[in-house]
Amino acid sequence: MSREEECQRSWQSPTWLSRIVLLVGVTCLLSTFAPGIAARAHLVREMVPDAFPAAAATGAAAIGVILIALSRALRRGKRRAWVLAVALSGLATVLHLLKGLEVLESLLCLGLTVLLLRSRRHFGARPDPRSGRRVAVVLAAGPLVATALGYLWLATDVDGQAGGTTAADRLWQALLGLLGVPGPVRFTSDGAFTRSEVGLAVLGAAVLFVAVVVAMQPADGPHPMTEDERGLVDALLARWGWIDSLAYFATRDERSAIFSPCGQAAVSYRVVGTTSLAAGDPVGNPAAWPAAIGAWLDEARAYGWTPANLGCSERGATAFDKAGLDVLELGDEAILHVDDFSLEGRTMRGVRQAVARTSRAGVTATCTRVQDLAPDVLDEVRVRAAAWREGSVERGFSMALGRFGEAADGDAVLVTATDAAGELVGLLHLVPWGDDALSLDLMRRSRESGNGVIELMVATLVEQAPRLGASKISLNFAVFRSVFARGERLGAGPVIRLWRALLLWASRFAQIESLYRANAKYHPEWAPRYLVFRTPADLPKVATAALRAEAFLVAPAWLRHLGRRTRSVDGATGAAVPGADADAAAPPAATSTTSERPAEAPAAGHLDEPLLDERGSTLR
Incomplete structure (x- = not known):
């Protein structure tokens, strides 16, 4: 057992001390209403002025409430919470005697004070920004x-x-x-x-x-990416964005980025509550991923945040696992290979019929780079996309860009479907995945449109992919895809059948099975995606943070508006990235359609693994 694990199991660990502080806080609060306090307070009044017992009772109750509030921050190892807890528990030791000679409660608070003082070294987390x-x-x-x-x-x-x-x-x-x-x-x-x-x-x-x-x-994170940091991320994407289909989503406006000391890799994340939630693989050179992950974990430890990653690939999950985190398979990403895709054959009969039926109805689809679209077209698409959205907020975090039509995203591709009258009835928005692939960001269609619009747009996109320089396309993510696939097979065991039944029940409230079916009919390559977390005890907190980030758990509108105003007033500019070399900070190179990539010289003293010089079979 490591020293850190022993610390977490000891009575002086932040986890155990937070529980003890919570217990003492509840005791201080309830003791104020104890039946015998009036009789004991009468004895105290004979020794001190009359106001002292009343003020002591009020103070002890207030300290109890504050200790309850502090217990959560103490669990995160916050230094500020530790200082307050020491001061309040020491004060409560005296107040319990003044309010009614409560010797037992006073000794309990005194013991807590001693225990907190002995555990000082475990509480070093800095205040949140x-x-x-x-x-x-x-x-x-x-x-x-x-x-x-x-x-x-x-x-x-x-x-x-x-x-x-x-x-x-x-x-x-x-x-x-x-x-x-x-x-x-x-x-x-x-x-x-x-x-x-x-x-x-x-x-x-x-x-x-x-x-x-x-x-x-908890704060919402250190700061959104600055212009300098965004330039560094763009440079990394230009060289290494082909590795992960979710890499481009690292530029999402609400995300922050923390870089490796050599500046050749970065972890893209957002702080949700007390969880530092990263998404996708680290951006940049895989040889520098361990250093970037280490910097991210160090920051989380310094602020008392819980580290987690949502949606990393098998390659990224391996890097996080080597950093000491746990990994759980979350689902699979559907990837279409353009050269292998065809509407012919019995297995594609359903898709082929849907495309033919929609085409006969006069619906047509077109594929265009965003940079080639007129402003009025972009405005119309924005309006329609918002009108077709389910819910009051835009969902997505790990696999969504959260914006549309900006100049920085000119290489994105927009697929639109129009009916016989020229009305827009569907759209797909895809972001670059390196220089020869696309990754789905947004999929919408009109509620009045018939079935087959999505199939027509996907088929048209694959047909036009060579013109766009795309060899593969990443579609939607299917949560627990393997459960549905294995549960349908003959001879599936009782556990997998029960698990599938539970997911089918949950599909009544969320699009779990339907999303799997919508992807499976194209017979894609399935690439697993993973959830990364520190310990199983963190899973409820991580799941809540993920649901909040993906906008499945949404605060009331007035609270979101207040939060935006607070961030606009308190927002700080980020510091320059230490150790970033000039080459990493240079503007992105011109886009190339070739599959070869130039080798890069490693930064001395930073990288222990050889740099990649070509695309390998270990991409997934």
């Missing part, structure tokens, strides 16, 4: 808002306040009461005094709680 600015805003505006609320409360509930109390007295009482300090207002009864102290202390604790929650709130 931009969280410091948000905390400063809360700490600046929070007391003002809480003071205003306290003043309004004191001005409304005047029962028990001595005569002659002024507005200034109430304002100072509200401000000082947030800190638990008595103010200038005089009360005519102990009940009114205690009610005021406790209520204002609750407001002060609320400000602290909000600040803690904001401080521990």
Whole structure:
């Protein structure tokens, strides 16, 4: 067992300490409402002023709530969460004695403080980007808002306040009461005094709680790619984009990129919640993939993020596996080889009939590079694509570009289908896969169009592929494709049949089986795709992050709008990529249609494997 695994299994590990902090937080919160606290508080009042037990009870309850909130950040190894937990558990040790001589709870908090201090070395994760600015805003505006609320409360509930109390007295009482300090207002009864102290202390604790929650709130990632970084990625795609059919999607606007020290490879990812979610294989020279993966893992470890990859190929999964991550087969990608594709034969009868029927109805299809389309045509396609979309948001992350018709994507291909009246009824949008292949980004058709429109566009695309310089085409991704294929075979075992039955049931709510059928009828080559994760315990978090990234789990519209405004205000520019050589930063070379690639000289001291100089059979 490695030292890191031993650490994760010990009582001082972030995982176990987060559970203990959660337990202590719940205990502190529930002890406030214990039946015997009133009797014990009476004994304390004989030794300390009357306001102390009430303020201590409020403070202990607030600390309990904050410790519960901190437990999640502690699990990620956050240094800031550790500092707060140490301070609060030490303070709770005293408060439990002041509020009612709660010796057991006090000893529990003291033990937690000692355990946290002994585990200091395990909590080194830095704060998430931009969280410091948000905390400063809360700490600046929070007391003002809480003071205003306290003043309004004191001005409304005047029962028990001595005569002659002024507005200034109430304002100072509200401000000082947030800190638990008595103010200038005089009360005519102990009940009114205690009610005021406790209520204002609750407001002060609320400000602290909000600040803690904001401080521990996960960010959306370090920053989107800068222009310099985008140029580096484009240069890597020009040389090595042929390796992975998903490589071009690394330029998706919401993604970030982290580079190997030599600048010859990069991992494209997005931080979703507390998960650093990469997609596809690393971009660039495969010999530099381990260094890029290492840089990505180091960043995730530094910020306490959970690393995962969605949709990498077998080659990429092998690289991630060597980096110490676990791998799970997720499904298969359908790839059509132009030279082998034909509508002839019995196996293609269904596709052939659909194409013939649609053609007889007057539907025609055309294939054009985006850079050759007129602006008004692009505008019309954008409108139609949005109108035909299922749902209110654009789905996709690992296998979708998220934009259409931009000048930077001029080499993309648009396939359109028009009916006999000249109306647009379907479209395919494909991005470059190296210099001699295409990868499907978008597939849409009108709800009023008949069956066969998609088949006609695919058949036309394959027919026109030689003119476009494409030798193969990557179509849709089929989740758990092997389950459907194996479950249909004669003699399939009970486990695979049960698994297939569950997927068929799930297909009622998501297009799982139908997507598999839509691809299988073309008899493509199936290339496996994988999910990469750190430990099985991370799978629920990773699955949630993947569903969020792919827009299957979507926040309300008002919250998405607020998030966009926050990113526009807080957005930071990225730093230059360290160690990137001048050759990697140069503009992409002119597109070539040949299958040969020039050999590149390795960067001294960075690469341990020979660089590839041709396309090999290990592509999939």
